[in-house]
Amino acid sequence: MLPSFSYVTGHTGFFGTIKNSPSDFVVTEIEDPERLPGDTRAEPPHGAGEAPLETSSRCLQPRKRLRTEPPGPCAPGSCGGGAPRPSERDASRAGGDTCASPHKNQREGEPQLMPGLEEAGILDALLGKPVSELLSQFARDLKDRWDLGDCASAGAEEFSLGPVLDKKKRADLHSAVRQKFPFLVTVTKGNEMIVKGNTDYRELCQLVTEKETSDFFKFLDAKLENSTFSFEPDGNKEHRKVVHHFINRKFGKLLETKSFTVADVNDQPNMSITVRFREKSWSRKRSAGDLQEKQGIYTAFTLQKENLETLEAIGFLAAELGVLPSDFSYTGIKDKKAITYQPMVVKKVTPERLKTIGPKMEKKGMRLHNIRSACQHLRLGQLKGNHFDVVVRDLRHHSHDSSADLKERISEAMENVETKGFVNYYGPQRFGQGQNVQTDQIGLALLNEKMVTAVKLFFTPEDTDDPVNNAKRYFLQTEDAKGALVMLPEFKVREKMLLRALNRYGVNHEGCTKGWLHIPHAMRIFYVHAYCSKIWNEAASYRLKTYGSKVVEGDLVFSEENDESISQNDKVHVVTAPEESANKYSINQVVLPMVGHSIKYPSNKVGQWYHERLSKDELQVCKFRVSPLQLNIPGCYRPILKNVQNLTYFLEGSEKGIKIEDNHLKESKISLHISFDLDPSCYATVCLREIMKCDF
Structure with missing residues (x-):
């Protein structure tokens, strides 16, 4: 594991093996009740496991300067996120040059921007320069958080323009904000106007170009009877299915889609998705409320998984539910070879719908507990720590240790680490233990902007004969993204996202860059x-x-x-x-x-x-x-150092329940049961390494 790395304690330690089976390594996430979003609090079963891989939210990060709060009854962020209030069903859509919300535009008439004036000038005139500048700062901050991958908190942020009593002025403001900040949506709550981020724009941009996203939302915003919109020609059937699914899921009550044969730029026959409004749907004022209400659905549950990575489990769940992996939120990533329990929240899925997939998920090594409605998503790092129950088997002395008293060695090790702690290394699962290419190698290639190298490292197969590695092997040999896509199982979400983009844009620097952008930021x-x-x-x-x-x-x-x-x-x-x-x-x-x-x-x-x-x-x-x-x-x-909390242990013989009293029993028949808590971002394997002086 970490053969050249340091120890903080000086005891001799002992030899043993961990993770002989998933049940030997169990984790239960310790939730932080003060930081849980509304109804997402849960009581997971007892157990333990590996600590979360994501650490940025728990590290001591430099803070951004706080923005000055604007006037009005609802300052930015003070209204929070979660399910929409009934009055939010009058949400406006940001139509702009690059995006718009999927919800019905709260126009109150059809405002026209004054010719010859910039949107910023209109906003200054309508809001006054101080509030207009605060709105601009809010927009920049939100865009920065999106660019940093903090989509969850950015999506919960709100900015109040204050009460706007004049109906015509409200209509002008809706339009001006959409034109100036196309990635924002405007919402009317009574007479108060609220501005927040448009997450649907970001989601569609992961599937098609930004220009297509812009044109699509302008078409949607115009709501012209008998009008249609066509995406660019797309010969990838799998990719077209994803785009069809997105539109039907977001706007199914408003729009219908079909694929038609068109001529591409080379006058060759190709397929293109065409969108049109359902009959008279532009006049149904309930559609916007229905759609926004669906966006506000959050369902919390406790995920129990065995021998699965967290992202792999989410891939299974997303494929079965027909949502994106980014619709799931969690507080940390758990170890694969273990039984783990962790809270999760999925949006746009009702508790009833989630319960129906339970039996299918059990066949994949998952169980869903404590399913209930929630108010909002979870955030990485939003936990107090992890509780571990670990069984160490095949106990014996190290080869260089002539001591006859194994119990004494174990007792000495436990006392030392409980008193002095351990070096706070990142554990091997952070880097892909046992893989031909480790995750840090891909990260270095990305930092150096070697996009093609990063893609090929990502698709480097393991030395096994299974569908996933066969598909990776085929892609590296042929660069046939479409063929590799067909070979991959449905749950390999990241691989499929990347291959769809490579099939569309090519396996070159530009194509691989666009391919990486098709994978969620996190x-x-x-x-x-x-x-x-x-x-x-x-x-x-x-x-x-x-x-x-x-x-x-x-x-x-x-x-x-x-x-x-x-x-x-x-x-x-x-x-x-x-x-x-x-x-x-x-x-x-x-x-x-x-x-x-x-x-x-x-x-x-x-x-x-x-x-x-x-x-x-x-x-x-x-x-x-x-x-x-x-x-x-x-x-x-x-x-550098961390401490272990609530450490307890006992020795047990090969027959369950018989504790060891005789130091001279055969060492291989003895197992060690350890229970302890660790802070977020700490690794149980690293703590065990310090206890045992043994690399895994």
């Missing part, structure tokens, strides 16, 4: 985070080998100051020479940066090591933005 940035995690692991080892447990000048320590007005960077302090001499800080307070463009580095040998290590990979400390892929990695901070 999945794209996962690979980059894996690379950052690898660098952090190496930095932690270098720091401990260079300076040991002594806090030295130039180290970074984190202040426990609770003042939220202080940025995270300002809370990170560089240790001075007098502070080193006075032993002011302990090693438990030392943090190391996760590489990024907005963090500070240690000012001792460790900082120099970071610069040299990144240069080796052709990266500089400021180069953690990949604009073509909308990836922005500001960086964060992670403590």
Whole structure:
């Protein structure tokens, strides 16, 4: 696992094996009731498992400056997200040049923009310059969060334009906002106007070009009787099915779609999707409310899975429910070879619908517990930690250990780690344990904008003969994306998304860039985070080998100051020479940066090591933005050491329930049962490595 990495404790340890079966490694996510969204609180069954892979929400990230709240009864973010209120059914759609909401336009007449004036000038005139500038700042902030992949919180943000009593002025505002900020939607609540992000625009942009998205929503906004809209010619039947499904799912009561044969740019016959309004549907005022009501449906449940990755499980669920993987939210990714329990929320699916797929999911190694309605999505890091129940089998002494007392070795190890903690490394599953290509290699290729290399690494097969790896092998040999797409099982969502785009745009730099953009942002940035995690692991080892447990000048320590007005960077302090001499800080307070463009580095040998290590990979400390892929990695901070909580254990013989009293029983017949809690982003395998002095 981490053969060259450091230990913080000095005991001898012992040998054993973990994960002999999924039931030997069980995880239950420890939820944080104060941070759960409304009704999504659950009581999962007891158990344990591996900690979440995603850490950015738990790392100490530099805070963005807070925006000034605008006047009006509902300031940005204060209204929250979740299911729409009844008055929200009058939602307006942002029609603009690039997007619009799927909901019926709250026009109150058909406003026309004054000729010769820019939209910004109209907004200044209608709102006054101070509120207009606040609206512009809200739009920029929301777009930034989208670009950073924080779609969940961006989707919950709202900005109030305040009460607008004049009907004509409201109509003009709806139109002006749509023209100036096409990625926003406008909503009327009584006489108050609310602005928020249009998530449907982002979703359609993952399927077709932005120009097609823009033209489609302008067609939808116009609602001209007997009018039609056609997407660009598309010879990929599978991709057309996805587009048909999106339109029918979002606008099925309003629109109908069909595929027709058309001539493409080369005058060759091809297929194109044509959209038209259902008969008299443009006059049905209930459609907008019905559609928006559907968007506000959230269903919470506890997912129990066995021998499945979290994203793989979501792929199965999404395929069965006919929704996108991005419609699922969760607080962390759990280990594959384990039995894990974690809360999830899926949007646009009712509890009744989710319950119907339960029997099918059991055949895939999943069970759905505690299904109920919820108010909103979950967020990564929105948990207190994870509880683990682990069985270690095949216990014996290390080959270099001549001690006859195995129980003494185990007791010594438990006491040491409980007292001193463990090095807070990222575990092997962060990087794809046992895979021919590890996730950090893909992340490095993406950071260096080697898009074709990243695609080929992504499709590098394992040495097994199964449908998934056969499809990957075929693609690398032939670059036939369409053929590989047919070979892949339906649940391999990421692979299929990428192959559809490669089939459409080609396996070249531009085509592979567009291919990566077809994968949801959270999945794209996962690979980059894996690379950052690898660098952090190496930095932690270098720091401990260079300076040991002594806090030295130039180290970074984190202040426990609770003042939220202080940025995270300002809370990170560089240790001075007098502070080193006075032993002011302990090693438990030392943090190391996760590489990024907005963090500070240690000012001792460790900082120099970071610069040299990144240069080796052709990266500089400021180069953690990949604009073509909308990836922005500001960086964060992670403590070198972590402590284990609520640690208990007992030894058991080969016959279940018979505890060990005799130290001279055959070692192989003894198993060790360990129960403990870890903070978010901590890895049980890393804690066990410290206890046992044994790599897995």
